[in-house]
Amino acid sequence: MIPFEQVNDDYCDCADGSDEPGTSACPRGRFYCTNLGFRPHYIPSSRVNDGICDCCDASDEYNSHARCQNTCWNLGQKERAYVEGQMKTLDEGLRLKQQLIEEGVLLWREKQAQLRELQQAAEDLQIKLEERRWRKNEANRLKEQAFKAQQEARDRALRHQNNTITSLFQLLDSNKDGSISVNEVKAKVVLVHDEQQLLSEDEAMALLGGNHQIDLTKFQYTLWDILTRGDSVKIKDVHDVPDGLVSEGPHVKAADRAAEWEASSLKKVEEAYETVNMEISDLQKKLAVDYGTDWEFLFLNGQCYKLKVYEYVYTLCPFNQVTQKSTSGTEVSLGIWGMWAGPPKNQYNQMVYENGEPCWQGGSRSTTVTLTCGTETALRSVKEPSKCQYIMDFQTPVACQPVLKQRGVHSEL
Structure with a gap:
């Protein structure tokens, strides 16, 4: 307990720096950016009145020579538009997913x-x-x-x-x-x-x-x-x-x-x-084959999806295999369907394709496919982060999860 007049007096009285949120007196102090119209957050107190605008509402530079503009509304508007688009995509994806479940x-x-x-x-x-x-x-x-x-x-x-x-x-x-x-x-x-x-x-x-x-x-x-x-x-x-x-x-x-x-x-x-x-x-x-709790992935069986990346064409045939074909026509197996490998809460989030053709440095090629929510089913990206180990981003409505809607957008947005 300290007298109120010792708050923000540019002297650190509390060990946790809570008495100087608006000054840089305490090394571990935090300043709260209200950021009305955008997302509120904390910054270190050392950044208050340092001539650099850290809060979009310019509240951290209330007593400095910096001329900060309040950009919270513009930032919030962009994020609101992005989140709204994501929510529409999610809603549409869930609607399509329900159709695919019924099918x-x-x-x-x-x-x-x-x-x-x-x-x-x-x-x-x-x-x-x-x-x-x-x-x-x-x-x-x-x-x-x-x-x-x-x-x-x-x-x-x-x-x-x-x-x-x-x-x-x-x-x-x-x-x-x-x-x-x-x-x-x-x-x-x-x-x-x-x-x-x-x-x-x-x-x-x-x-x-x-x-x-x-x-x-x-x-x-x-x-x-x-x-x-x-x-x-x-x-x-x-x-x-x-x-x-x-x-x-x-x-x-x-x-x-x-x-x-x-x-x-x-x-x-x-x-x-x-x-x-x-x-x-x-x-x-x-x-x-495990096609999901409601057989929502069954429609993928017998289908193949292609993506051209530089001189290669990658083909993903769910529940079958993954291949890579060069411009010369040489086709290489990047793995045969193995299993679902997502986390316990969402095991249908990842597919693993194993035992592809041998790699020149030993071992066999393998591919991990991550499923993401989208309104259409398509192969979006292919990368090779390590030699002969491939990762793919596969977008499909059946990967949409209702739990994502709980994350939502903060009310202040």
């Missing part, structure tokens, strides 16, 4: 419905796949069965043909010497269209493959082949010489076509099943 909720529900549909489709395809596999196995079994039956028929035909060849050979071998001669051919073989005309010796030799006589083995590849065609010569008084081996029957062809069709159908179902499972996996990965 995010709808989009989330659509993604969930799409996932359920894909899972149901996968279940249906799984049933169809099992059915197709059974049908393919059954078709292959029938094909093998038909082929086996045909093979058995071929074997029987082959045995019958061998017997027939031997019988005809013996029929033509009149003297039973184990060979057929030109004379024996002339005696037993006639023309199909003129049985009365005898074969000449040259014609008979031609039927024997140019030989005067042939054994059973050569008979199979010369005269026998000609007789089975039945279009030029035949054996006198013998009809219906059998054809060669049994050809592929219609039932074998049908079984083969059925097996091929079942295999093709199974492949299509397998491809469809694989595609659906890939879509399910991709969608589950997307839905596993």
Whole structure:
């Protein structure tokens, strides 16, 4: 307690300097600038009446030669305009954010419905796949069965043909010497269209493959082949010489076509099943990402934002990656989506993208993206404060926080 007349008497009576707010007598004294129309604040008492205007209302130079003008109103007007613009931006940003939240909720529900549909489709395809596999196995079994039956028929035909060849050979071998001669051919073989005309010796030799006589083995590849065609010569008084081996029957062809069709159908179902499972996996990965408490950041998924800084073009694809592309066309990864890294009160304030391409001095490139409030979504700035460590300013309405409005503007503004 000191007498009032000792206040501002240019002598420091109180240790905290509170008795000399309007003089420079106390080293730790403070002078209060009222600054009506702007923002009030304190200055050290040593600056009072020092010839320099520290308070915008000029109250600190009440007893000096300085000619200070009151600039508080102009300063306050500029700050009021700035704050008003910030408040309008915030209000508009919050309005847009609410729209994006509503869209995010709808989009989330659509993604969930799409996932359920894909899972149901996968279940249906799984049933169809099992059915197709059974049908393919059954078709292959029938094909093998038909082929086996045909093979058995071929074997029987082959045995019958061998017997027939031997019988005809013996029929033509009149003297039973184990060979057929030109004379024996002339005696037993006639023309199909003129049985009365005898074969000449040259014609008979031609039927024997140019030989005067042939054994059973050569008979199979010369005269026998000609007789089975039945279009030029035949054996006198013998009809219906059998054809060669049994050809592929219609039932074998049908079984083969059925097996091929079942295999093709199974492949299509397998491809469809694989595609659906890939879509399910991709969608589950997307839905596993933290898109905010109200899914307000969901609209950023699948979007990319570019910014050109000098000779580089930077691309931010939220929840995916960050890249840097030079004018030469070389593209470098600056990080893959990692996590949210904001403070506990606002964890959605920062994104971290890690494990980019290796840096020449060791380690890998990484990017920290700070989200700021704005009325549009855009990449605003990119900096590299340290080698291979990048920071980005990403503006978007969903970064606007209602708590900012509490900071407001002082009533005296």
